[in-house]
Every structure is written in structure tokens, then in C-alpha cells.
Amino acid sequence: MKRSREPEDDLEPDSPEERFAGSDVAQRSPAKISELDPAVADDNQDDSLAMRCSLPPHKQPISFKSHGDYETHYHQFHTNRCLECHKNFPSDHLLGVHIEEFHDSLVRVRRDKGEHTYSCFVEGCERKCMTHQKRRMHMIDKHMYPKNFFFAVTRDGIDGRRSLLVDSGHHRRRSSASTRPKETRRRASTLDGSRAKNDPAPPSPDKGREEPEPKKNDAADTDMADLTGAMSALQFVPSSIRFGRGRAG
Known part of the structure; x- marks a missing residue:
């Protein structure tokens, strides 16, 4: 008698290969596939x-x-970029100082009246100056800012700059100072040359000496000496006259 197959019998694998494949799927099902992992994909x-x-x-x-x-x-x-002029600034405080100085109409009116409107660059310092030159001196003296600091940062921003120190101006001042002595020496040599052309040459020591005049005739000198001696030997006063003595009485 042939036995009928139950539904449970249909679920069993017919061959060992099917049985092995089924066990492999059962083992891989709970595993996480790395290609589909959201964290790895991100x-x-x-x-x-x-x-x-x-x-x-x-x-x-x-x-x-x-x-x-x-x-x-x-x-x-x-x-820290300004929405009006699109300039960039290193801090929010300097952005506010820039807006205050260049885009605030009320501050401009106060400045025209002579009020102190230039704020200090140091955040927390409430000092306001009348001009940006006085603010620069305040920051150098009070806050020890270097003299070659880029104090125009609130006007120009920092776009295209690598440092807030101005090195080119320092080199320019040093080079100009070094060229001044050369120009002075060159100018002095030019003046000396022009004076040498205009002024007459000084007389030489030999030419400055007076040459002795040529001697006169020696015979004439001898005759004059003889004449003088003869004239001195003559007596123009009579011998009977005596000076300084009274007549004998």
C-alpha cells in the first residue's frame, strides 16, 4: 500500500545540496552586509x-x-563680513567698528559736530577718540600695539592679507633713510665742483713772493753818498757864534 505524503514532508529538502544551501541561508540571514550598512555608506x-x-x-x-x-x-x-561693502574683518568687534565708522549715518553726524566717535580696537576698552590718528597713538601707548600694525583694517578689511603687520612701509623707510646720506654726499660733491669752476685758483707760494726790484746804477748811489758826506762837512754857521754859552764880560 502506497503511503500519501504529508505537507510536512514537502518542506524537507530532497537532496544534501539543498539541505546545505538552506543551512547557509539560515546562517547568513542575521548577518549585517557591509555594503548596505548606512554608517559605512555615509x-x-x-x-x-x-x-x-x-x-x-x-x-x-x-x-x-x-x-x-x-x-x-x-x-x-x-x-564677520560686512553686508554693505562685502569686506571681511578678523573679529566681530572690528566689524562693528567698521560699520560704526563708515555705514552709520548718526555717527557721521556726531563726528561732524566734533564728538569723539572713533572706538578703540581692543574689545572692552570704552575709549573713543576724535580722530583716527589719536586712536592710533592711544593704542600704541595704552595697549602696546606695534607701530607697524595695520591700523586701516577697519577701512580696508583683511581680504588678501596674510598679516596685520605692515612690513613694506618699514622697509621703505629704512631704504629711504639709507639713501639720504648718499644723496647728501652727491649733492656736496656737485657744489664743490661748481665752486671750483667759479672761484679763481689761489696764488701759488712762489708767485706770492715779491721779486726784488732790479738794482739801480751803483755809480749813482755812490755819487749820492759822497754828496751827502760833503754837505755834512760844510759849516753854514760862522765860527764866532756859539750856542748855549753867554758872552764873556
């Missing part, structure tokens, strides 16, 4: 994704390999 996507910045003043979008690089760029170039 990491791979971050490596290939390039973030771009198209904010002003960039004329062309700038690409970044990571979100951290983009945040660094944004804080450095776009956090």
Missing part, C-alpha cells in the same frame, strides 16, 4: 562628496573635501 559618501561655497566675494564656487574644512572657511571668510 563614510564612503563623505570621502567622495565635495562641499562648495558660492558666497560673496567668491566669483567662482570653492570646493571642500570635508564639512570641517567648509566650516573653517566659513568662519574665517564669511562670519
